[in-house]
Amino acid sequence: MPVQIDLISRRRFALWQVKESDFFIVHIDNDLEPSETRDQLIAKLDSLHREICDVLAFPDVGNPESLLKLNVWLYADTVLEQAGLITEATPKQFYGAASPAGVHIALHGLDWDSALVIDCIIHEDIHAVLGKNVGEAPSLLNEGIAAYCERMLSRDGSGRLNELREGWMSIHVSEKSGWLRRACQTEEFWQAYNANLPMYEVGGYLVRYIIETQGLDVLKQIFLSSHYMDDSLADKLEQLFGVKLEHIEQQLAA
Numbered sequence: 001m002p003v004q005i006d007l008i009s010r011r012r013f014a015l016w017q018v019k020e021s022d023f024f025i026v027h028i029d030n031d032l033e034p035s036e037t038r039d040q041l042i043a044k045l046d047s048l049h050r051e052i053c054d055v056l057a058f059p060d061v062g063n064p065e066s067l068l069k070l071n072v073w074l075y076a077d078t079v080l081e082q083a084g085l086i087t088e089a090t091p092k093q094f095y096g097a098a099s100p101a102g103v104h105i106a107l108h109g110l111d112w113d114s115a116l117v118i119d120c121i122i123h124e125d126i127h128a129v130l131g132k133n134v135g136e137a138p139s140l141l142n143e144g145i146a147a148y149c150e151r152m153l154s155r156d157g158s159g160r161l162n163e164l165r166e167g168w169m170s171i172h173v174s175e176k177s178g179w180l181r182r183a184c185q186t187e188e189f190w191q192a193y194n195a196n197l198p199m200y201e202v203g204g205y206l207v208r209y210i211i212e213t214q215g216l217d218v219l220k221q222i223f224l225s226s227h228y229m230d231d232s233l234a235d236k237l238e239q240l241f242g243v244k245l246e247h248i249e250q251q252l253a254a
Protein backbone atom coordinates (compact mmCIF):
# COMPACT_ATOMS: atom_id res chain seq x y z
CA MET A 1 0.00 0.00 0.00
CA PRO A 2 1.12 3.58 -0.44
CA VAL A 3 2.13 5.50 2.70
CA GLN A 4 -0.60 5.86 5.27
CA ILE A 5 -0.72 9.03 7.38
CA ASP A 6 -2.77 9.47 10.53
CA LEU A 7 -5.24 12.01 9.25
CA ILE A 8 -8.08 10.99 11.55
CA SER A 9 -6.55 12.51 14.65
CA ARG A 10 -5.62 15.63 12.69
CA ARG A 11 -9.25 15.98 11.56
CA ARG A 12 -10.42 15.57 15.11
CA PHE A 13 -8.04 17.96 16.82
CA ALA A 14 -7.25 20.69 14.29
CA LEU A 15 -9.50 23.70 13.73
CA TRP A 16 -11.04 23.99 10.31
CA GLN A 17 -12.28 26.80 8.18
CA VAL A 18 -15.13 25.64 5.94
CA LYS A 19 -16.00 26.78 2.42
CA GLU A 20 -18.93 25.34 0.51
CA SER A 21 -19.30 25.06 -3.24
CA ASP A 22 -21.89 23.35 -5.45
CA PHE A 23 -20.39 19.88 -4.98
CA PHE A 24 -17.95 20.16 -2.09
CA ILE A 25 -17.53 21.09 1.52
CA VAL A 26 -13.92 22.20 1.67
CA HIS A 27 -12.24 22.05 5.08
CA ILE A 28 -9.12 24.18 5.38
CA ASP A 29 -6.72 23.48 8.23
CA ASN A 30 -6.45 26.60 10.40
CA ASP A 31 -2.66 26.23 10.49
CA LEU A 32 -2.46 26.92 6.75
CA GLU A 33 -1.42 30.42 5.75
CA PRO A 34 -3.77 32.29 3.42
CA SER A 35 -2.85 31.42 -0.17
CA GLU A 36 -3.96 32.76 -3.50
CA THR A 37 -3.20 29.54 -5.35
CA ARG A 38 -5.31 27.62 -2.86
CA ASP A 39 -8.24 29.99 -3.37
CA GLN A 40 -7.81 29.49 -7.11
CA LEU A 41 -7.83 25.74 -6.71
CA ILE A 42 -10.98 25.84 -4.57
CA ALA A 43 -12.65 28.04 -7.20
CA LYS A 44 -11.81 25.39 -9.82
CA LEU A 45 -13.06 22.33 -7.92
CA ASP A 46 -16.66 22.44 -9.17
CA SER A 47 -15.70 22.64 -12.82
CA LEU A 48 -13.14 19.82 -12.40
CA HIS A 49 -15.84 17.74 -10.76
CA ARG A 50 -18.24 18.43 -13.66
CA GLU A 51 -15.59 17.25 -16.13
CA ILE A 52 -14.98 14.09 -14.07
CA CYS A 53 -18.68 13.24 -13.89
CA ASP A 54 -18.87 13.86 -17.63
CA VAL A 55 -15.98 11.55 -18.48
CA LEU A 56 -17.38 8.86 -16.15
CA ALA A 57 -20.92 9.45 -17.46
CA PHE A 58 -22.51 9.96 -14.06
CA PRO A 59 -25.48 12.31 -13.97
CA ASP A 60 -24.15 13.65 -10.67
CA VAL A 61 -23.89 17.13 -12.08
CA GLY A 62 -27.55 17.63 -12.94
CA ASN A 63 -28.89 18.94 -9.71
CA PRO A 64 -26.41 20.07 -7.05
CA GLU A 65 -29.21 20.64 -4.52
CA SER A 66 -30.14 16.97 -4.36
CA LEU A 67 -26.57 15.83 -3.81
CA LEU A 68 -24.70 14.72 -0.79
CA LYS A 69 -21.67 16.99 -1.00
CA LEU A 70 -18.19 15.57 -0.95
CA ASN A 71 -15.81 16.57 1.82
CA VAL A 72 -12.40 17.84 0.81
CA TRP A 73 -9.77 18.21 3.52
CA LEU A 74 -6.77 20.47 2.97
CA TYR A 75 -4.25 19.68 5.70
CA ALA A 76 -1.37 21.68 7.10
CA ASP A 77 2.01 20.32 6.01
CA THR A 78 2.73 19.29 9.60
CA VAL A 79 0.97 15.98 8.77
CA LEU A 80 3.70 15.31 6.18
CA GLU A 81 6.47 16.39 8.54
CA GLN A 82 5.15 14.20 11.33
CA ALA A 83 5.00 11.23 8.97
CA GLY A 84 8.68 11.85 8.19
CA LEU A 85 7.96 12.48 4.53
CA ILE A 86 9.72 15.83 4.23
CA THR A 87 13.45 15.34 4.13
CA GLU A 88 16.37 17.03 2.42
CA ALA A 89 16.08 14.53 -0.42
CA THR A 90 12.35 15.25 -0.78
CA PRO A 91 11.82 18.91 0.10
CA LYS A 92 8.63 18.90 -1.94
CA GLN A 93 5.88 16.46 -1.12
CA PHE A 94 2.35 15.78 -2.12
CA TYR A 95 -0.09 13.44 -0.46
CA GLY A 96 -3.55 12.66 -1.80
CA ALA A 97 -6.08 10.01 -0.73
CA ALA A 98 -9.77 9.25 -0.99
CA SER A 99 -11.80 7.55 1.75
CA PRO A 100 -15.41 7.53 2.91
CA ALA A 101 -14.52 10.72 4.84
CA GLY A 102 -13.77 12.47 1.54
CA VAL A 103 -10.76 13.59 -0.45
CA HIS A 104 -7.60 14.37 1.52
CA ILE A 105 -4.80 16.62 0.32
CA ALA A 106 -1.60 17.72 1.98
CA LEU A 107 1.33 19.39 0.31
CA HIS A 108 4.64 21.01 1.07
CA GLY A 109 6.65 23.29 -1.19
CA LEU A 110 4.18 23.09 -4.08
CA ASP A 111 1.58 25.53 -5.37
CA TRP A 112 -1.98 24.41 -4.77
CA ASP A 113 -2.89 24.96 -8.40
CA SER A 114 0.20 23.31 -9.97
CA ALA A 115 -0.48 20.69 -12.67
CA LEU A 116 0.77 17.88 -10.40
CA VAL A 117 -1.57 18.85 -7.59
CA ILE A 118 -4.56 19.27 -9.94
CA ASP A 119 -3.90 15.87 -11.56
CA CYS A 120 -3.78 14.26 -8.11
CA ILE A 121 -6.99 15.95 -7.02
CA ILE A 122 -8.67 14.73 -10.19
CA HIS A 123 -7.36 11.23 -9.42
CA GLU A 124 -8.74 11.24 -5.86
CA ASP A 125 -12.06 12.78 -6.89
CA ILE A 126 -12.48 10.00 -9.47
CA HIS A 127 -12.08 7.47 -6.61
CA ALA A 128 -14.66 9.41 -4.58
CA VAL A 129 -17.20 9.65 -7.43
CA LEU A 130 -16.86 5.97 -8.28
CA GLY A 131 -16.99 4.92 -4.64
CA LYS A 132 -20.22 6.83 -4.18
CA ASN A 133 -21.88 5.52 -7.34
CA VAL A 134 -20.59 2.01 -8.07
CA GLY A 135 -18.35 1.12 -5.11
CA GLU A 136 -14.88 -0.34 -5.36
CA ALA A 137 -13.24 -3.06 -7.42
CA PRO A 138 -9.80 -4.65 -6.96
CA SER A 139 -7.01 -2.05 -7.11
CA LEU A 140 -6.08 -2.93 -10.70
CA LEU A 141 -9.39 -1.39 -11.80
CA ASN A 142 -9.72 1.26 -9.05
CA GLU A 143 -6.32 2.73 -9.86
CA GLY A 144 -6.69 1.88 -13.53
CA ILE A 145 -9.80 3.95 -14.09
CA ALA A 146 -8.35 6.83 -12.04
CA ALA A 147 -5.07 6.66 -13.98
CA TYR A 148 -6.89 6.56 -17.32
CA CYS A 149 -9.42 9.35 -16.64
CA GLU A 150 -6.79 11.50 -14.92
CA ARG A 151 -4.85 11.43 -18.18
CA MET A 152 -7.95 12.04 -20.28
CA LEU A 153 -8.53 15.22 -18.27
CA SER A 154 -4.87 16.13 -17.87
CA ARG A 155 -3.93 19.78 -18.27
CA ASP A 156 -0.77 18.59 -20.04
CA GLY A 157 -2.65 17.39 -23.11
CA SER A 158 -3.28 13.88 -24.34
CA GLY A 159 0.44 13.00 -24.50
CA ARG A 160 0.12 11.52 -21.04
CA LEU A 161 -2.10 8.72 -22.39
CA ASN A 162 1.05 7.21 -23.96
CA GLU A 163 2.32 6.51 -20.45
CA LEU A 164 -0.31 3.78 -20.14
CA ARG A 165 0.99 1.81 -23.09
CA GLU A 166 4.59 2.37 -22.03
CA GLY A 167 3.76 0.95 -18.59
CA TRP A 168 2.10 -2.10 -20.13
CA MET A 169 5.03 -2.75 -22.45
CA SER A 170 7.64 -2.41 -19.72
CA ILE A 171 5.89 -4.99 -17.55
CA HIS A 172 5.23 -7.24 -20.50
CA VAL A 173 8.92 -7.51 -21.36
CA SER A 174 10.14 -7.80 -17.75
CA GLU A 175 7.58 -10.20 -16.20
CA LYS A 176 6.76 -13.84 -16.78
CA SER A 177 3.50 -14.71 -18.54
CA GLY A 178 0.61 -14.66 -16.07
CA TRP A 179 1.50 -11.23 -14.65
CA LEU A 180 -1.92 -9.79 -15.51
CA ARG A 181 -3.67 -12.61 -13.64
CA ARG A 182 -1.51 -11.87 -10.61
CA ALA A 183 -2.18 -8.11 -10.87
CA CYS A 184 -5.92 -8.85 -10.58
CA GLN A 185 -5.28 -9.74 -6.92
CA THR A 186 -5.23 -6.56 -4.85
CA GLU A 187 -2.39 -7.74 -2.59
CA GLU A 188 -0.22 -8.71 -5.54
CA PHE A 189 -1.03 -5.43 -7.24
CA TRP A 190 0.41 -3.49 -4.29
CA GLN A 191 3.41 -5.80 -3.96
CA ALA A 192 4.28 -5.09 -7.57
CA TYR A 193 3.58 -1.37 -7.07
CA ASN A 194 5.94 -1.31 -4.10
CA ALA A 195 8.56 -2.97 -6.29
CA ASN A 196 8.26 0.12 -8.53
CA LEU A 197 6.37 -1.54 -11.37
CA PRO A 198 4.05 0.89 -13.21
CA MET A 199 0.87 -0.77 -11.95
CA TYR A 200 -1.37 2.30 -12.20
CA GLU A 201 -0.46 2.63 -15.87
CA VAL A 202 -1.08 -1.07 -16.50
CA GLY A 203 -4.50 -0.77 -14.88
CA GLY A 204 -5.15 2.35 -16.93
CA TYR A 205 -4.27 0.57 -20.17
CA LEU A 206 -6.55 -2.34 -19.32
CA VAL A 207 -9.40 0.02 -18.36
CA ARG A 208 -8.98 1.88 -21.63
CA TYR A 209 -9.24 -1.45 -23.48
CA ILE A 210 -12.37 -2.47 -21.55
CA ILE A 211 -14.03 0.88 -22.24
CA GLU A 212 -13.11 0.87 -25.92
CA THR A 213 -14.16 -2.72 -26.60
CA GLN A 214 -17.02 -3.26 -24.12
CA GLY A 215 -18.14 0.23 -23.11
CA LEU A 216 -18.12 2.21 -19.89
CA ASP A 217 -21.36 0.63 -18.64
CA VAL A 218 -19.80 -2.83 -18.72
CA LEU A 219 -16.88 -1.53 -16.67
CA LYS A 220 -19.31 -0.01 -14.16
CA GLN A 221 -21.10 -3.37 -13.93
CA ILE A 222 -17.80 -4.99 -12.97
CA PHE A 223 -17.41 -2.40 -10.20
CA LEU A 224 -20.98 -2.98 -9.01
CA SER A 225 -20.51 -6.74 -8.84
CA SER A 226 -17.07 -6.55 -7.24
CA HIS A 227 -15.21 -5.28 -4.20
CA TYR A 228 -11.71 -4.28 -3.09
CA MET A 229 -10.48 -7.78 -2.18
CA ASP A 230 -12.59 -9.66 -4.76
CA ASP A 231 -10.41 -12.57 -5.92
CA SER A 232 -12.63 -13.43 -8.87
CA LEU A 233 -11.66 -10.46 -11.05
CA ALA A 234 -9.50 -12.60 -13.33
CA ASP A 235 -12.44 -14.99 -13.92
CA LYS A 236 -14.79 -12.08 -14.57
CA LEU A 237 -12.46 -10.58 -17.16
CA GLU A 238 -11.96 -13.93 -18.90
CA GLN A 239 -15.71 -14.41 -19.07
CA LEU A 240 -16.12 -10.92 -20.45
CA PHE A 241 -13.50 -11.29 -23.18
CA GLY A 242 -13.95 -15.01 -23.83
CA VAL A 243 -10.17 -15.53 -23.80
CA LYS A 244 -7.47 -16.23 -21.23
CA LEU A 245 -5.80 -13.23 -19.59
CA GLU A 246 -2.45 -14.44 -20.92
CA HIS A 247 -3.92 -13.84 -24.37
CA ILE A 248 -4.90 -10.26 -23.39
CA GLU A 249 -1.33 -9.66 -22.15
CA GLN A 250 -0.06 -10.53 -25.62
CA GLN A 251 -2.80 -8.82 -27.52
CA LEU A 252 -2.38 -5.45 -25.83
CA ALA A 253 1.39 -5.63 -26.30
CA ALA A 254 1.07 -6.19 -30.05
Ligand SMILES: [Zn+2]
Pocket residue numbers: 123127142143146
Ligand atom coordinates in the same frame (compact mmCIF):
# COMPACT_ATOMS: atom_id res chain seq x y z
ZN1 LIG B 1 -5.62 6.11 -6.48
